[in-house]
Amino acid sequence: MKNGKTPKAKKPIYKRIWFWIVVVIVVAVIGSAIGGGGKDKDKDSSDSKSTATSKSSSQAKTSSSSSEKPKSGWTQEIYDSVVSAKTNFNDDGTIAYSGGTPFAEIEAKVGKPDTTSESSVGDQTTVLANWTSISWTKGETQSITIQYDKATGQITSKSKFNS
Template identity: 35%
Template structure:
């Protein structure tokens, strides 16, 4: 609930609860985490006993990784505008469609009292969701993307991540996240990033507000 504050001149201001403390924000985070976990579970495949079949499969995987990487680059190039400013500065719907093609599914939803369009693109198990207001991007998320990386983020590394770390600080140490959600509301930028790491599929979720780490959680990490 909004809190009223009166200054020394008798002016009354309304202090709103930060968006990252509201229920809708955490619902969005849960959806992203579940999507990333489901993509991880569906990514296992049996190896071929035939050397020729293995070689063929390897070439196929190389092609898939290449396509996924291009899909990710297109996602990274999308700019998010402020929801409360009708997405001003955000990438337009037409530019997103020129880059990603026509979406797989579309729907509408309500965020902070603002009606937005949800467009979803899927490719090779990777899903990109973009929300638009006035046909400009107001949020973007990706899940199911599995980077090929050494499992650098073990439990010790996770425990040493300090509050206030920037997103770029984390990426420079542990690489790009497998899942990402970005949104801007009233000038506050929120980023939720998910890393799937280690042979057992440990998961790390970090949340940033205006590029400063505000919370971290992990599941299944070992040293």
């Protein structure tokens, strides 16, 4: 209290405008990094840890004289033959699968997927495998996603997208 004046109390940090500007910028940067900005064509929709193994852009463009990417071995008959495994819950709370098409069988027919990602919950690991085919001359895209249990190799779900 020098000069007879009462010292002015400082505002808490959360009441300062610069603090909220920094928070908004940090959230935007994190959201952009997580979401990829919507520009990643091989982005998977999993919110878990992912390990992507995708073809490099130089491999995808190896044939500059060709107007379309080489197609995977998928046919409608192969897709229709894929059977999703039945999910069974064991007494100890673990999940077991039965009756599904083995992933190795499908991979032998159509080739390796373009991308894969794994996610784990406890000791249960599932793998998402995706094949994408683009026909530039026809203006068509086909994407097939298979999910399977890593321990048993049983396919647990499938989905197909055509445009």
